[in-house]
Amino acid sequence: MTARTPADDAPDGVVHVDGVAGRPQGRESGREIPEATVARLPIYLRALTSLADQGTDTCSSEDLAAAAGVNSAKLRKDLSYLGSYGTRGVGYDVAYLRYQIAREIGLTQDWPVIIVGIGNLGHALANFSGFRSRGFSVVALLDADPQRHDELVAGLPVRPFDDLERIVAGQGVSIGVIATPAVAAQDVADKLVACGITSILNFAPTVINVPDGVDVRKVDLSIELQILAYHEQRKAIPATAADGGLDEEVTA
């Protein structure tokens, strides 16, 4: 929840088990999963897919953690929020765990997505195969520029932005991607929200404001580079004021 939602830490009150009591595994329906954990589930999913592809059918938390680039304690803690899907002394069944994570994220269904702003980046996103292969399908491309209309991009015609409402309603779209220039982003976001979109992935280099209940995630290319630059700059300083050590040559 990027859009200010400290409100959803509502206590569950009586956690009513949603089936027969004494289930061996699985998680009660309403349990809260920490945001940091949610952000890693897709990584585990990918790692599991990779393991499955190379023929592994069982793995330890250590194995999976290595494949996902985290430490095993964190991995086990994360998985424990979903339920007990491992076997003590053995490990995890790759296919089974993979399914459970996919279900938790909501990838057992297909999510229709629209992309607004078909410039260089919009093109690349429309052609990105990783979306479709992970349960998302790009159902429409929109652009305000009439010159681009009906041009085919990744097999889809670019449509006028005014078609937004019809498309969203007709296809039941709840996720929108903004790949417009910064100046247009807030306006586009407002219209997406007005049409009923409740999740936005924003590539425009600007902060967008949305009402409560709408999630925004942003991907900002130049910010990532700036963060790297900060660290890079510090590396460049000969002996970064660390612990004494070699400051004999300071005056050299």
Add this chain to the structure above:
Amino acid sequence: MTARTPADDAPDGVVHVDGVAGRPQGRESGREIPEATVARLPIYLRALTSLADQGTDTCSSEDLAAAAGVNSAKLRKDLSYLGSYGTRGVGYDVAYLRYQIAREIGLTQDWPVIIVGIGNLGHALANFSGFRSRGFSVVALLDADPQRHDELVAGLPVRPFDDLERIVAGQGVSIGVIATPAVAAQDVADKLVACGITSILNFAPTVINVPDGVDVRKVDLSIELQILAYHEQRKAIPATAADGGLDEEVTA
């Protein structure tokens, strides 16, 4: 530091002031800035640029926080790590603060960057104007596919991957962008590191391993969508097993 660096929380030991004592403002050279703060500095920088463009020359922490999409307490705390660049009872001088942040991030110099993998995404990145305008210049485009060599993208010829070492050494490049397919990413990363690159921005949907001292940041498009899907799925559940409420229809 994405690449496991709990090692760099080395204590500063004696913090030797780098000039005359009793400076009115400014920060001793070696002070640690929290990673979370570093990640927000580029946002503040952008907000300040935006304020400057619209003619504002002074702003309060409240104003700037609103423009950056954070709360003012966090903003003031963040800025306090840099030094005391505001005036109590007045606020911040936009141009001055902007310069100080830019200097802190290391944007007073220009950073040469190379992009490896000139597919759809690589194209978009090469053409992305936000890099150049923020102190980065793309100095070379590399691709393993001979068919693409010498093709002009954003005014630069695509060069064979084997030219890597010559380019990095010749241009003093320390930041590399990976926009290759996942299978190639680890191999490319290894070669970048071998040539002396110490910061990597990875767009390939895979975990890459690098030695200590090398920073990696990743941008993963489908992971962002998956995180949105998780929250979207939960919104869809009528009354998310919150506090009792309407579970009459459970058996319906």
Add this chain to the structure above:
DNA sequence: CGGTGTGAAGCGGTTCACAGCT
């Protein structure tokens, strides 16, 4: 015995609330 699942400790970041400067 081996590896999962988890309470408890530790740590970093956020928020609060106010002292202190202009």
Add this chain to the structure above:
DNA sequence: AGCTGTGAACCGCTTCACACCG
């Protein structure tokens, strides 16, 4: 009087270490 700068409380995430189970 107003707004910054900051100690202190608070909160959530990570790490540790081990009980527990197959």
